[in-house]
Amino acid sequence: xxxxxxxxxxxxxxxxxxxxxxxxxxxxxxxxxxxxxxxxxxxxxxxxxxxxxxxxxxxxxxxxxxxxxxxxxxxxxxxxxxxxxxxxxxxxxxxxxxxxxxxxxxxxxxxxxxxxxxxxxxxxxxxxxxxxxxxxxxxxxxxxxxxxxxxxxxxxxxxxxxxxxxxxxxxxxxxxxxxxxxxxxxxxxxxxxxxxxxxxxxxxxxxxxxxxxxxxxxxxxxxxxxxxxxxxxxxxxxxxxxxxxxxxxxxxxxxxxxxxxxxxxxxxxxxxxxxxxxxxxxxxxxxxxxxxxxxxxxxxxxxxxxxxxxxxxxxxxxxxxxxxxxxxxxxxxxxxxxxxxxxxxxxxxxxxxxxxxxxxxxxxxxxxxxxxxxxxxxxxxxxxxxxxxxxxxxxxxxxxxx
Amino acid sequence: xxxxxxxxxxxxxxxxxxxxxxxxxxxxxxxxxxxxxxxxxxxxxxxxxxxxxxxxxxxxxxxxxxxxxxxxxxxxxxxxxxxxxxxxxxxxxxxxxxxxxxxxxxxxxxxxxxxxxxxxxxxxxxxxxxxxxxxxxxxxxxxxxxxxxxxxxxxxxxxxxxxxxxxxxxxxxxxxxxxxxxxxxxxxxxxxxxxxxxxxxxxxxxxxxxxxxxxxxxxxxxxxxxxxxxxxxxxxxxxxxxxxxxxxxxxx
Numbered sequence: 001x002x003x004x005x006x007x008x009x010x011x012x013x014x015x016x017x018x019x020x021x022x023x024x025x026x027x028x029x030x031x032x033x034x035x036x037x038x039x040x041x042x043x044x045x046x047x048x049x050x051x052x053x054x055x056x057x058x059x060x061x062x063x064x065x066x067x068x069x070x071x072x073x074x075x076x077x078x079x080x081x082x083x084x085x086x087x088x089x090x091x092x093x094x095x096x097x098x099x100x101x102x103x104x105x106x107x108x109x110x111x112x113x114x115x116x117x118x119x120x121x122x123x124x125x126x127x128x129x130x131x132x133x134x135x136x137x138x139x140x141x142x143x144x145x146x147x148x149x150x151x152x153x154x155x156x157x158x159x160x161x162x163x164x165x166x167x168x169x170x171x172x173x174x175x176x177x178x179x180x181x182x183x184x185x186x187x188x189x190x191x192x193x194x195x196x197x198x199x200x201x202x203x204x205x206x207x208x209x210x211x212x213x214x215x216x217x218x219x220x221x222x223x224x225x226x227x228x229x230x231x232x233x234x235x236x237x238x239x240x241x242x243x244x245x246x247x248x249x250x251x252x253x254x255x256x257x258x259x260x261x262x263x264x265x266x267x268x269x270x271x272x273x274x275x276x277x278x279x280x281x282x283x284x285x286x287x288x289x290x291x292x293x294x295x296x297x298x299x300x301x302x303x304x305x306x307x308x309x310x311x312x313x314x315x316x317x318x319x320x321x322x323x324x325x326x327x328x329x330x331x332x333x334x335x336x337x338x339x340x341x342x343x344x345x346x347x348x349x350x351x352x353x354x355x356x357x358x359x360x361x362x363x364x365x366x367x368x369x370x371x372x373x374x375x376x377x378x379x380x381x382x383x384x385x386x387x388x389x390x391x392x393x394x395x396x397x398x399x400x401x402x
Numbered sequence: 403x404x405x406x407x408x409x410x411x412x413x414x415x416x417x418x419x420x421x422x423x424x425x426x427x428x429x430x431x432x433x434x435x436x437x438x439x440x441x442x443x444x445x446x447x448x449x450x451x452x453x454x455x456x457x458x459x460x461x462x463x464x465x466x467x468x469x470x471x472x473x474x475x476x477x478x479x480x481x482x483x484x485x486x487x488x489x490x491x492x493x494x495x496x497x498x499x500x501x502x503x504x505x506x507x508x509x510x511x512x513x514x515x516x517x518x519x520x521x522x523x524x525x526x527x528x529x530x531x532x533x534x535x536x537x538x539x540x541x542x543x544x545x546x547x548x549x550x551x552x553x554x555x556x557x558x559x560x561x562x563x564x565x566x567x568x569x570x571x572x573x574x575x576x577x578x579x580x581x582x583x584x585x586x587x588x589x590x591x592x593x594x595x596x597x598x599x600x601x602x603x604x605x606x607x608x609x610x611x612x613x614x615x616x617x618x619x620x621x622x623x624x625x626x627x628x629x630x631x632x633x634x635x636x637x638x639x640x641x642x643x644x645x646x647x648x649x650x651x652x653x654x
Binding site: 315395 | 454457460483516
């Protein structure tokens with residue numbers, strides 16, 4: 001018997017009991033629909049996290065100075081000043097696959113301009129900082145290597161600082177006072193928004209690290225060093241080489257610094273979504289099993305109801321396999337149709353959530369494939385026993401069945 | 403010419419619990435092409451069992467059964483299904499049409515299970531041809547529930563004919579029909595038989611058996627008589643006689 005004719009037969013049988021068909025499919029519809037919705041939400045969220053990780057810069061390796069220990073109390077990474085500008089120079093000149101290096105000194109202090117004051121992050125960096133962080137300059141320009149050498153009183157400010165202190169007009173060329181020292185604003189960063197941890201990245205005043213250390217913070221050590229590797233694949237090697245280089249520059253065998261990569265950060269961020277995915281898969285399999293039981297139940301009822309029909313078909317020459325295939329296709333049609341409706345509903349639901357709640361949602365195509373494949377498999381598995389039972393009926397008994 | 407049916411000491415024993423029931427105990431029967439045979443007997447005489455064996459729905463316990471030159475005693479389920487599909491057309495007492503399925507699609511059913519597939523157009527043409535033979539081509543789109551008992555049985559006959567079987571097997575075909583419709587169906591059978599189709603009919607009604615050419619009577623699983631029908635009735639004549647009688651009753 002032809003597949004197409006069998007398929008038409010299955011569709012007709014399902015159409016005859018519309019309510020029952022819909023109720024049977026409901027298990028699969030709800031299961032697949034909720035999984036597609038949930039997957040769309042988590043994928044959207046993961047994508048957002050990944051974008052934010054990327055906003056930290058490209059192929060960035062960061063060296064933090066060691067932790068401060070005093071009187072039994074230990075500070076966190078960066079609390080003890082151990083890294084020097086010379087360390088940064090050594091990394092720049094001595095480690096392969098390093099494109100850019102920027103020593104970094106961070107602080108937060110009161111600044112004034114136009115009779116207003118504000119407390120942004122005040123950071124000392126090298127001229128390659130925008131390149132390392134993939135951070136464009138909106139107006140003006142970044143300070144130069146010359147400014148670093150000459151300990152120039154210049155700075156580049158973030159969007160938030162502009163909004164707070166320079167209410168009218170372009171801040172480039174205007175003056176900003178840090179600790180009563182006038183700094184000339186030479187550039188404004190593009191807006192970058194909040195980072196992974198909810199901090200406003202635009203609330204910043206960036207100046208040459210030399211100016212920061214000698215004029216503002218009077219620090220002799222740098223807090224951290226930002227390094228950009230030439231490619232993502234070079235990151236691990238760069239991390240290892242920096243470790244070795246810095247260790248060889250110290251007398252102590254105990255490292256008083258730590259080298260972190262963006263990769264590790266991304267891994268922490270995506271670990272959460274991986275757990276979510278596993279959970280979703282678990283929910284999906286449970287709902288598919290429940291749906292499958294529903295289908296098996298209805299197919300068993302259907303076989304009993306249609307015993308006489310099976311008898312007639314066998315009498316006119318249907319083989320056992322013909323009957324088996326007929327009922328199997330009916331079960332698969334039931335579950336696959338339910339799966340498709342579920343996918344459509346889930347997709348619609350995630351779009352509605354995206355537009356009403358403002359969550360970013362994304363429906364990955366391979367989850368759609370997985371959902372349709374598994375609902376078809378559920379149909380085969382749950383339809384097999386009823387179909388096998390039907391195909392093994394005795395034609396004489398089946399014909400006599402009332 | 404080869405016999406259509408050749409039964410040789412066929413036996414059928416059912417094992418039901420403690421007791422063995424010997425439903426058929428050694429039946430030998432030969433039926434030639436073009437015959438119209440009535441198999442008669444009281445209930446429990448084994449005629450239904452014999453019918454199932456002849457129809458390849460059941461297998462013999464002992465003995466040999468040759469259908470249209472093929473020994474079917476040793477065939478498995480699938481092979482029996484193919485034999486039923488190609489060599490036998492069934493007509494049942496309860497019509498056994500698929501409900502909510504148009505007459506023409508009911509007639510197409512046996513063609514769906516042919517090993518050599520037909521196109522849907524060929525199937526439709528064959529089915530319409532079979533309906534034409536039983537005089538129902540104008541009802542092809544009707545569901546069984548929209549047809550009278552006689553019309554449903556005609557659809558069943560058309561379904562039995564559609565694969566051009568060697569044998570038409572009817573199990574109490576008039577059991578659910580009134581006298582006039584019964585005679586009409588016997589008329590269809592006689593017409594088919596006249597065109598050369600072999601028919602075996604199981605019945606317990608003596609007057610229905612009179613439309614056949616040969617009567618085989620079973621009792622306790624054995625053939626007790628096998629005689630040609632001498633005073634054979636002709637459906638056309640009987641029908642007009644019945645109509646005259648009905649008129650007479652109304653005139654009184």
